[in-house]
């Protein structure tokens with residue numbers, strides 16, 4: 418963006434005129450840190466976003482001043498501008514961030530439906546960040562079918578609801594000084610709005626309302642993964658810290674998962690490209706060796722041989738660089754033939770904590786959600802904490 422356009426900032430009042438709307442009162446913004454709300458980062462690294470709904474209201478996030486309101490269906494396109502500014506309909510706005518809410522139907526964000534409020538902020542990489550602020554329990558109803566299947570046995574779905582609720586609580590406590598509590602991607606918990614809500618996901622949330630996994634009275638770091646491959650991993654091998662409730666355990670209930678066994682192969686050139694110059698010198702990986710495994714047999718470190726260097730890489734970094742959907746776990750054996758590396762592994766995900774497919778197997782065997790959760794998280798209580 419050139420200087421001329423960058424300087425074309427408009428005040429809220431000018432924008433009201435521009436939009437044909439005359440509003441300038443100040444409303445009190447809800448406290449997102451109130452304990453029944455969760456701030457979910459739903460989009461980042463995007464240059465623009467389309468927000469639409471009936472009854473759209475737009476506020477300056479900092480002052481709370483309203484400068485747009487329309488009862489009819491409205492579609493607004495926000496674009497990132499240079500200098501930590503945002504453009505709306507071609508005009509640079511003076512506010513540093515925005516709050517959008519709908520007085521009627523849910524908000525449509527790039528075509529996906531979201532509840533309540535969305536904050537639009539300039540991100541650090543000349544991008545936009547969108548943060549959905551909504552009641553924690555409603556977030557869980559939407560999340561269930563992005564993380565598990567609500568049609569699975571209800572005790573497994575209820576266990577998922579509690580694991581997800583506790584995880585959100587834990588991260589909200591950690592990130593109170595940051596603009597969001599949880600990411601909507603696989604790095605935290607997958608959430609894609611209201612589009613997959615159904616009666617069974619709501620039932621699982623309602624029947625466990627407020628229940629948390631507690632260790633010595635505090636919500637735990639209740640991580641989970643799709644399939645542990647027969648043995649869960651201890652938390653200390655994935656994250657720095659002490660997690661006495663995330664110990665490795667045998668899991669006999671995920672054997673029927675379609676993700677129990679997997680194979681993946683990649684040639685030395687594509688592997689070098691995926692790992693990048695920080696790990697590989699030259700055009701291809703010539704050799705790979707497993708240097709260290711955890712007691713659950715997951716790969717902790719690999720040695721990468723390329724033309725000029727031999728470098729060690731942590732197993733979890735190796736998996737991230739190859740892609741979580743390609744190298745499905747770090748519990749693998751490795752062979753090489755004619756420059757192609759073949760991985761054969763067990764499970765899908767980091768394998769720490771709650772095993773979703775194992776929970777399904779346990780529920781099929783007649784176990785309730787309390788029994789399921791206490792199998793995967795050791796020495797925990799399930800209860801509510803005072804608000």
Ligand SMILES: [Zn+2]
Pocket residue numbers: 644645646647648668669670671772774775
């Ligand atoms: Zn399992």
